[in-house]
Amino acid sequence: KKVRCIIMPYMHPDSIALMVKNKLGKDIPPEQMFTTGQKLIKNWLKEKSVQDADYKGLFAHYYVEGAKIRETSCPEVLPGEFSFTKDMIPDNLDIAVFGHIHLHQSMGKVGSTEIVYPGAVERIDWGERNDPKGFISLSIKERSWDFIELPVRDMMKINVEVMPDEEPNEKILKSIGDTAGKMIRLEVTLPEGFRTKVSEDKINEKLKNAFYYDIRWVEKKGEKIGLISFTTNPYDLLREFIELNYAKNPRKDELLNEGSNILKEVLE
Numbered sequence: 001k002k003v004r005c006i007i008m009p010y011m012h013p014d015s016i017a018l019m020v021k022n023k024l025g026k027d028i029p030p031e032q033m034f035t036t037g038q039k040l041i042k043n044w045l046k047e048k049s050v051q052d053a054d055y056k057g058l059f060a061h062y063y064v065e066g067a068k069i070r071e072t073s074c075p076e077v078l079p080g081e082f083s084f085t086k087d088m089i090p091d092n093l094d095i096a097v098f099g100h101i102h103l104h105q106s107m108g109k110v111g112s113t114e115i116v117y118p119g120a121v122e123r124i125d126w127g128e129r130n131d132p133k134g135f136i137s138l139s140i141k142e143r144s145w146d147f148i149e150l151p152v153r154d155m156m157k158i159n160v161e162v163m164p165d166e167e168p169n170e171k172i173l174k175s176i177g178d179t180a181g182k183m184i185r186l187e188v189t190l191p192e193g194f195r196t197k198v199s200e201d202k203i204n205e206k207l208k209n210a211f212y213y214d215i216r217w218v219e220k221k222g223e224k225i226g227l228i229s230f231t232t233n234p235y236d237l238l239r240e241f242i243e244l245n246y247a248k249n250p251r252k253d254e255l256l257n258e259g260s261n262i263l264k265e266v267l268e
Contacts, residue, residue, distance in 0.1 A: 004053035008060035049090035129155035184213035193249035
């Protein structure tokens with residue numbers, strides 16, 4: 001059987017602009033650049049699709065408007081991206097296979113042409129941690145395709161909130177389960193000033209068998225209510241500011257001493 005593949009590699013927006021300029025022989029307004037590029041590519045694809053073959057497919061690396069980025073989101077357009085519209089895709093093909101979007105999906109048909117994203121073969125970012133991954137297998141004889149799912153690395157997100165009356169190391173370490181070979185994101189929320197009580201060496205040791213991990217610290221700051229004296233003395237202002245905002249911080253005295261030294265260096 002004769003198989004015809006139409007290949008449309010990714011073009012950066014700057015390359016699209018250059019193509020439009022070369023084709024038209026003149027500059028056009030920036031706001032018309034993408035729509036003009038879409039028309040030129042649509043005509044080129046239509047010309048290539050009419051050539052005879054037993055099986056014809058388009059293989060391209062672009063966002064097709066309406067494609068899902070995540071299971072929960074479906075934007076109309078990606079800002080700054082040159083995108084395909086469905087009407088750019090020839091309606092006389094067997095399949096149009098697109099890359100660029102990591103989520104596997106079928107976008108239905110344009111005429112006889114089915115639009116398919118195989119998706120990425122591995123989870124790339126945390127928004128994909130629940131997505132199935134794999135590739136598609138084409139049957140020329142049956143004019144069909146199947147999605148072949150692949151085993152993927154686990155991605156685990158661990159959220160821990162340490163309360164003021166809790167010992168942070170014990171709480172954090174207990175929350176970390178089996179992490180061997182997994183990608184881990186540990187996000188710890190803790191009261192202001194508690195970060196110095198945390199033994200990061202112990203946490204790193206607990207996570208050492210993970211394939212990759214990152215730790216994010218979120219310090220929960222309480223509302224500060226109080227009055228600062230009406231004074232122009234910078235040392236008094238510094239002292240009252242630290243007392244109001246860092247009264248429970250274990251490094252309060254160190255902050256006051258360092259701040260006083262800076263003021264002394266500048267003012268005296």
